[in-house]
Amino acid sequence: MLTRDWLQRLLWLYAHGEGCYPLKMGLDAAQWATLQADFSPPAGQIPSDCLLRQSVMSELNATRTEERQQLAQWLACYMAPDAAPMHLIIASVSLAFNHLWQDLGLHSREELRELMSDCFPRLVEMNTQNMRWKKFFYRQRCLQSDGELVCRSPSCDACCERAYCFEPA
Template identity: 50%
Template sequence: MGACPANKLPGAPPDIWLRRLLANHLAGGARFPAAMGLPPGQYRELARRLRLDPGPRSAVLQQQDALLALLARTRQPECRALGDWLAQYMCAGAEPLNRLIAAASLGFNHLWQDLGLASRGELRELMQACFPELVVMNQGNMRWKKFFYRQVCLAETGEVTCRSPSCDSCCERESCFAPED
């Protein structure tokens, strides 16, 4: 984990982003599995740390959480590997942001949408505040989910043979996977 002094960060500190993601989840605006993909104890600790009451969720949100958890269960090794990879670049004090981003990366939409953020630009602000080294590495401003999966694949195999999840059904697939010059 990297040190990211708050006075050098152009974005918000990690707890502000964690609070935002948890609030998005609680309001039903994010697409996370149950407990945001965290073990229940870690989820409760995060809510306590951020002073947000997870309270009971509506039946609709409980069904959504359960379905996403069921779908994510088969991809746990992938989620764990992505979370571990992200942890290498995360600012100290941002835990468990790496796990939340990994869980949301298994979603079917753009990462910023599954996190419940307003735009891709807002996701970049989160990345700048909590993973600034990755922002530097992503010089081509590649979409984050694609960037993550390419980097993990390179780290594991030394070549780019892996593909990002859920990209085949995305309406913007061509803009992400256009031939490189």
């Protein structure tokens, strides 16, 4: 699928209150206006309970702005040339609480892998052990940073949380 098609798909999911997005998919006003201009958002109102959830996610994201920005910058380094603002959307939704495919409102982990293959192909090549995507992002950032270590163990093989980070074989 083209990266444009993925952006359109996520916009459709957001507009129907699926997943666990913040308001405006975590974009600022200018980015949101550009996305709306590039794609015709579906008509209709987002259900009020979904709007409330999106508001709560926005409040949560506001408390973790630096983390979100750093993750978006890191994702941008691996993004297909025409996929922006996918890095910003993925970084924002990564702060939610479930598996990334669920928080994006996708059908399945397999669909997320298709999205990642089209929008972040180098990350799919790097995720050779089929690590869960949010865990993979943070683990990679740990390995690449020289400061704060997010993971509890320097080695996944020796870590007691391994079952939470990797898909079963």
